[in-house]
Amino acid sequence: METSGLDRRSKQVRAKKKIERLKGFYIHLAVFIIVNIMVISGSVVGHMNNGDSFVEAFFNFGTFSTFIFWGIGVLFHGTKVFSYNPFFSKAWEERQIQKYMDSDRENMKKFM
Numbered sequence: 001m002e003t004s005g006l007d008r009r010s011k012q013v014r015a016k017k018k019i020e021r022l023k024g025f026y027i028h029l030a031v032f033i034i035v036n037i038m039v040i041s042g043s044v045v046g047h048m049n050n051g052d053s054f055v056e057a058f059f060n061f062g063t064f065s066t067f068i069f070w071g072i073g074v075l076f077h078g079t080k081v082f083s084y085n086p087f088f089s090k091a092w093e094e095r096q097i098q099k100y101m102d103s104d105r106e107n108m109k110k111f112m
Contacts, residue, residue, distance in 0.1 A: 021080075021081050022081055024081075025077055025078055025081040028074060028077055029074060029078075032070055032071070032074050035066075035070075036066060036067045036070070039066050039067070040063055040064065040067065043057070043060070043062060043063040044057045044058055044063060045057075047060060047063070
């Protein structure tokens with residue numbers, strides 16, 4: 001069975017958008033990694049120049065604060081791009097739809 005040209009075009013547009021979102025996420029992830037390597041290195045070196053030992057400088061909360069908070073943003077970006085939602089999954093949606101359809105059917109029987 002051959003798909004229509006319009007259907008094929010629609011699929012191409014959706015695929016292109018998905019690839020653009022994926023590319024955006026990978027760029028975000030690469031910038032996150034590069035910038036955080038520089039920030040962590042700079043922070044450790046700065047703390048060591050102020051007299052801290054390597055261990056003290058490395059395990060300082062300020063060293064990883066950018067990594068932690070920006071990492072949360074990268075995590076949410078990734079969950080959106082990869083369509084992962086542990087709270088409102090497709091199965092949950094289908095159960096809710098079925099529940100409301102059943103409720104609607106019961107309400108319609110009252111009027112028949």
